[in-house]
Amino acid sequence: MNVIEVKNIACPIDGEKLVSSGKQLNCSNGHSFDIARQGYVNLLPVQHKRSKQPGDSKAMVLARSEFLDSGIYEPISETLNALVLSQMREEKDHCILDAGCGEGYYLDSLCHFLKMQDCDRNVSFIGLDISKDAIIQSSRRNKQICWLVGTNRQPPVVTESIDIILCLFGFVNREAFSKVLKPGGLLILVDPGAEHLKELREIIYPEVNKTEAQETIAEKSGFTMLKKEVLTYRTMIDSNELIKHLLLMTPHFYRASKEGRLRAEALSKLDITVSVLFRVLQKS
Numbered sequence: 001m002n003v004i005e006v007k008n009i010a011c012p013i014d015g016e017k018l019v020s021s022g023k024q025l026n027c028s029n030g031h032s033f034d035i036a037r038q039g040y041v042n043l044l045p046v047q048h049k050r051s052k053q054p055g056d057s058k059a060m061v062l063a064r065s066e067f068l069d070s071g072i073y074e075p076i077s078e079t080l081n082a083l084v085l086s087q088m089r090e091e092k093d094h095c096i097l098d099a100g101c102g103e104g105y106y107l108d109s110l111c112h113f114l115k116m117q118d119c120d121r122n123v124s125f126i127g128l129d130i131s132k133d134a135i136i137q138s139s140r141r142n143k144q145i146c147w148l149v150g151t152n153r154q155p156p157v158v159t160e161s162i163d164i165i166l167c168l169f170g171f172v173n174r175e176a177f178s179k180v181l182k183p184g185g186l187l188i189l190v191d192p193g194a195e196h197l198k199e200l201r202e203i204i205y206p207e208v209n210k211t212e213a214q215e216t217i218a219e220k221s222g223f224t225m226l227k228k229e230v231l232t233y234r235t236m237i238d239s240n241e242l243i244k245h246l247l248l249m250t251p252h253f254y255r256a257s258k259e260g261r262l263r264a265e266a267l268s269k270l271d272i273t274v275s276v277l278f279r280v281l282q283k284s
């Protein structure tokens with residue numbers, strides 16, 4: 001497959017298509033946005049921000065990068081890559097949006113994987129995250145991907161221009177996703193299953209709740225469920241640093257008590273269960 005340039009970025013203020021002119025993107029109403037030195041574009045105007053530095057902090061982003069680069073979650077990435085390839089439609093041109101892409105690990109891996117496939121399709125890739133630190137880190141991973149700071153509440157892309165939206169461990173906004181997906185376009189959700197990281201949760205919480213991925217999106221929202229699959233495996237983390245990174249990149253870091261966190265941070269190794277639910281939904 002060939003990686004092609006993204007042509008469907010939209011102005012976050014009025015939704016008009018943005019066109020590149022040198023170091024800026026401009027819309028026909030005169031709004032302009034600088035292309036940063038690292039190659040990303042900040043399309044999150046102050047009026048769309050709910051806090052000064054929204055999204056994951058630099059420390060969380062760096063922890064997630066270190067953890068993901070260790071390869072412990074590589075089977076998740078491989079399963080996602082195969083799933084995306086199996087679900088791509090016949091059309092020659094595809095645009096894939098990773099909504100809440102974090103520091104870019106999964107989209108970068110997908111881009112490399114699809115490039116290796118021997119077929120004549122053209123694919124463009126957009127990584128979107130509300131955290132500027134996450135997008136700066138993403139820009140270091142892959143220069144062929146268009147990295148945008150922006151919000152899932154209003155993805156800055158042209159209406160009905162996306163073939164596949166990926167949302168991994170992220171915040172789903174079904175109305176906004178439906179608006180930017182082409183008719184028949186796909187939403188691929190990746191969420192923690194009930195057993196995911198249960199060993200870590202047993203250490204940090206006095207009582208462990210079963211976490212279930214929410215089923216609501218398909219039933220209520222103009223999407224049809226096409227496929228569900230669960231990936232489960234056990235693995236060992238044998239480094240104190242990686243255990244700390246794992247804790248910091250999950251919501252458990254903020255939910256756990258100080259004592260719970262300290263118990264996990266003292267470990268030098270930990271057996272974990274990774275259990276992840278993949279769902280493919282189609283815009284009806």
Ligand SMILES: C[S@@+](CC[C@H](N)C(=O)[O-])C[C@H]1O[C@@H](n2cnc3c(N)ncnc32)[C@H](O)[C@@H]1O
Pocket residue numbers: 054055056064099100101102103105128129130131134150151152153167168169170171
């Ligand atoms: C749990 S992380 C998952 C990151 C990545 N998908 C992964 O699995 O490695 C959630 C990400 O969503 C981002 N985020 C939070 N609210 C968002 C929003 N409204 N729009 C876009 N991204 C958002 C955070 O900054 C963070 O990078």
